[in-house]
Amino acid sequence: MEHAKRLTHVFQSEDIKIEHIKDKGISINKYIADSGYCSRRKADELIQSGIVTLNGSLATLGMRVEKNDVVKVNDTLIKPIEDKVYIVLNKPEGIVCTTERHIENNIVDYMNLDEVIFPIGRLDKDSKGLILLTNDGDIVNKILRAEYGHEKEYSIEVDKPLTKAFIDYMEQGVVIFNLKTKKYQQTEPCKLIQEDDTHFRIILKQGMNRQIRRMTTALGYEVVTLERIRIMHITKKDLPLGYYRYLTNDELKELNRAIQK
Numbered sequence: 001m002e003h004a005k006r007l008t009h010v011f012q013s014e015d016i017k018i019e020h021i022k023d024k025g026i027s028i029n030k031y032i033a034d035s036g037y038c039s040r041r042k043a044d045e046l047i048q049s050g051i052v053t054l055n056g057s058l059a060t061l062g063m064r065v066e067k068n069d070v071v072k073v074n075d076t077l078i079k080p081i082e083d084k085v086y087i088v089l090n091k092p093e094g095i096v097c098t099t100e101r102h103i104e105n106n107i108v109d110y111m112n113l114d115e116v117i118f119p120i121g122r123l124d125k126d127s128k129g130l131i132l133l134t135n136d137g138d139i140v141n142k143i144l145r146a147e148y149g150h151e152k153e154y155s156i157e158v159d160k161p162l163t164k165a166f167i168d169y170m171e172q173g174v175v176i177f178n179l180k181t182k183k184y185q186q187t188e189p190c191k192l193i194q195e196d197d198t199h200f201r202i203i204l205k206q207g208m209n210r211q212i213r214r215m216t217t218a219l220g221y222e223v224v225t226l227e228r229i230r231i232m233h234i235t236k237k238d239l240p241l242g243y244y245r246y247l248t249n250d251e252l253k254e255l256n257r258a259i260q261k
Contacts, residue, residue, distance in 0.1 A: 025064035028054060031071055033137030034080035036116045040141055046073055084136040085115055086252065089244040090236050091131045097122040107133070111244065120144065124210055129154070129228030130236050133244075142259040143232070144207055150258065153203045153230035154212060158221045161197040166219050170202065174215040178208060187215060201229070232258060 026034070032043035032052070044061060046052050052059040053072045065071055071078045089111070091097070097119045098106050107119055111133065120132040121144050132143070143150055173186040191203040202212060213223050229236055233254045239245060247255065 025066035025069075028052070028059055028063045028065050028071065029061070030138055031065040031080060032073065032078055033140075035078045036081045036118075036135035036137060037073060037078055038118075039137045043137070081116075081135050085117065085134060086136065086247040086255070087111075087117065087133040087244050088231075088234055088236075088239065088247060089131050089133060090239045090241050091123055091128055092242045093126055093128045096125050097131060107131070121207060122209075123228055124213070124226075127226040127228065128241060129226075130231050130234065131228070132231060132234070139255075139259055149205050150232050151203050151205055151230070152207070152228060152232075153201060155199070155201050155225075155227045155229050156212060156216075157199050157224040157226075158216055159198070159224055160221060162194055162200060166221065167192055167194060167200075169219055170215060174218050176208070176211070176214045176218055180209070187211065198224075 028047065029040045029043035032038065032046070033040045037043070038046070043052075047059050047061055050058060051074045053070075054063055054065065055070050059071070089107075091107070094105055095110050096103055096106050099108050099118045100106060101108060105125075108117070111117065115135055117133045117135050118137075120134060120140050123129060123131045134140075171190060171192050173189055175184055175186050177183070178185050187208065188204075188206045190205070193201045193203075195201065204211065208214075212226060216223055234247070234251055
């Protein structure tokens, strides 16, 4: 499998980093996330499952970690990573956004980096376009959670001509099954821009599993191609399909501003 290709003349400045609020010690879930081991939410699950210890004792939610404290997950020592990386990949179709290495065409093997990284959110195997990757588990929820209002824009081609009813329903919200809550629910209102008879762009602040494909199917359409072209202020301009780059100084500054709201 061909791995991701490096772009030249793109760099990440050492003095521009994502800022996090400092306090006396940090919460244990943030400490684990800062190690690049997993996101804060996943860290909470690990703590609740009873495999996390703090200074040799079973950890509980809400504990704080101070200098010289020892945190372990399944007896593996956890240490925060000092050098954080923030990468944008223009993902080809066929790559699976998972860190599970036994899954064929997983995104970690595709990237083939020395750093331990994981994707922020998902982009399904049959779709292409932008995906962010990082070793900073602390920012994942800040970017993904719908209540923060961070936009994601997609370019879509469907299998038959668009109608006004289709556009109206898509914008107002479509009732689909939420795989996470195991309930039917109406998607949040969104913006749709028609480009021609079968192509449109859609801007979402929500992120349900395979949401766009399931919305279109519910309205009697099928997706032919789906490409994510923007995440917040980050676009795929000048980034060829299959290539990646580190976020620029300006992108990092804007990301820092957006997640501190």
